[in-house]
Amino acid sequence: MISKPLIAHFESYLPFEEAEKALIESRVSRRKVRHRELTLTSGEICRYYTFVVSGCFRMYITDAEGKEHNILFAAEGDWISDIDSFHATTPSHSNIQALEVSEIIQIAQEDLYHLYLNILKLDRIFKVITEEKYVELQNRVFQNISSTAQQRYLSFLKQYPNLANRLPNTQIASYLGITPEFLSMIRKEITLGH
Amino acid sequence: MISKPLIAHFESYLPFEEAEKALIESRVSRRKVRHRELTLTSGEICRYYTFVVSGCFRMYITDAEGKEHNILFAAEGDWISDIDSFHATTPSHSNIQALEVSEIIQIAQEDLYHLYLNILKLDRIFKVITEEKYVELQNRVFQNISSTAQQRYLSFLKQYPNLANRLPNTQIASYLGITPEFLSMIRKEITLGH
């Protein structure tokens, strides 16, 4: 059962019958990813919905000046895909890269559509998953607009307590939209007790 | 048929049978909203999924210092609700306010759940709607992290060409995360041809 972690994830939303689990098992693939390996490159079409079994990924965009900007992180139990590119079958603007040795389960476009047709509750589950991710992003937009870099860093620490220790500061700075130098200052100020 | 604009919206995704339309009609309400009226106040639970028939709304949050920050706008054909508060039945952190005289169609929590149970394709439609809104937000996060205020303003103009003329600059500045004064400077620079 390569899909065991994925099915456990689905069953945290709704129960599944054996036949449904077997259908899912027949339509997914699983593989290991090396540290720094790109699973999606800008310009390429995002062909898979990807579930992270273990490890950690970032989605980032390269701007006009060649600078990279992290949009989100995904660790064990998260999904990471360019939803826009996947559904519209258009070239992606973003890149997805492993930040650790990782393992993923992937569902190709036609397999996901096949599953949607044959297991109707998947529509509901992915509706809920997308709503959850939407709420997260909305909080992020609010933080970006209304907070100083220090407040944003503190709320990053709250939201991803496990990632904070695993990720290099350069990745966190890129997520916060500041320079690593300034993040270094912020961390110093915080430990000095401001 | 008070729900006519809403059903037209749903049918832009999938066709509906008469019985389904009648069920929807029986489960929604429609009303007019005055300019500046709040349809959701921070601290209150978001009880309705709201579809904008005409007019325009903003969702905003008030920060620790009492400043308001616009998270998104919604005009004709858009949905505006605090998804988190609605589903979790918890007090909302945000406010929703009409920026023009408007008209809305609302679906209460129990009615929406009743519709989900009886019209399965609504799961799929709201899955897709949420995915679309997610992609929009993701672009906004990218803009916020990677662009100067001027670039963000230009991309706001592209994304909401019709809203740009309808909204006061104060609202746009709050959406961009800058002061109205600085937006004023940006607009001057742009018309001078930079």
Next chain:
DNA sequence: CGAATTTCTTAAACTAGTTTAAGGGTTGCA
């Protein structure tokens, strides 16, 4: 293990965006 690369820190000079304040223009409604 040791060399190469990546990562973190500090600090000084700089720039994008804020704050405050003041004046003029619009809009809405009694």
Next chain:
DNA sequence: TGCAACCCTTAAACTAGTTTAAGAAATTCG
């Protein structure tokens, strides 16, 4: 129709965050 509330602009002083540079510490990989 007139006044209050809102909205936009300009400008000067200020502050949060960037840039550049250089050295120290930690990882990675042959």
